[in-house]
Amino acid sequence: MTEPTHEGEAHGGALGSRLNWLRAAVLGANDGIVSTAGLVVGVAGATDDRAALLTAGLAGLLAGSMSMAAGEYVSVSTQRDSELAALAAEKRELREQPDAELEELTEMLQNRGLSREVAHEAAVQLTERDALKAHASVELGIDPDRLTNPWHAAWASFLAFTAGALLPLLAIVLPPAGWRLLVTVVCVLAALTLTGWSSAGLGGAGPRRAILRNVLGGALAMGVTYAAGTLLGVAGV
Template identity: 85%
Template sequence: MTEPPTHDEAHGGALGERLNWLRAAVLGANDGIVSTAGLVVGVAGATTDRSALLTAGLAGLLAGSMSMAAGEYVSVSTQRDSEKAALALERRELREQPEAELAELTELLEGRGLSREVAREAAVQLTARDALRAHARVELGIDPDALTNPWHAAWASFLAFTAGALLPLLAMVLPPAGWRVPVTVVSVLVALVFTGWTSARLGAAKPGRAVLRNVGGGALAMGVTYVAGTLLGAAGA
């Protein structure tokens, strides 16, 4: 007798949360690539001194990664506070007016395509099992057991930005002086093709346009900063 097949893939909220984290990591790495590449290429337009390039690149990496981490922490903390406040309000309403909340849950389920009778029965069963969780998921779109974590978001952004920023930094300081800018530009454009393709696939979109936007934006950033650095270097600034 064969056993029924098992399914190991994530479903529902777990899959959505995983994709959101992956997308955030890809975008964080992309920001690290573009911002650090623009910085070191701009400095390379003004000087060929390896120490100056390394100092500028490390400063940009640390400032950018800390800024990303702080921004994510503040943003996700605000989101978590909002989710907790919404759950507290829902908990109070369930305690003070349970019949009205049951009717509201029935209407929400009916709006999702269930018949009135089935929606009512489902609402009754969900309420009996865990009223707060039922309302949180159906009404608020919140999983009470998986609230957003600001520390996870901060560390993920910090690490993703750092990983992305290391590429242009190393590409700029490791090769000989004459090869630094070409190696950095090629490395960055290849990396942007990858991050653009990955972000598009995670969003179930066609990658071609996303890759062109990504590469075009990165090339423009490097071009502008290189010209600016060259002009400042020529002026002796």
């Protein structure tokens, strides 16, 4: 009876971790789309020179992807350090006061709906099997075997942002000059519809509001930067 409970928590944690990675990938791609689209559309308002558009788009893509990767690395490293510190403290408590820790685990399992007798038996068996893992899972919500890797997070963020940024960059430089803006706007709004739908699906929410927010936000970003670029172009800046 104890093993299914323990394994169920592990599978639930693994599923939650995968969903978090998927959300991060969708949001990273969304950021790449919006920020790069705003940048290249703004430059397109000032000039139709393909080299200038390509240079600006590539600079934005590299700066954005590196910034996202560095930020994700720092964030996840901080989280991992906190998890390791919590595991070290738990390991020390298990070594210094095993009886108190066993009672604590029993009470936590009892609070989850088990009777006192069953909770105590489950706590004993879990402790004999792997005391640290049992306490980490039940008490801390951490799986010691599945700590988040900051390098994985950084690479995932870098690749997601780059994938999103490539769309507006290619859309602005590949078509003929007269079609660039229209093609870019259409491609970006279509991509934002997809990422809005995906993020809503991952969160279990209705897609309409998420898509509307995404599309309106992207359209506003492109409109503002295009107007600014046009004004600067007219001013000869």
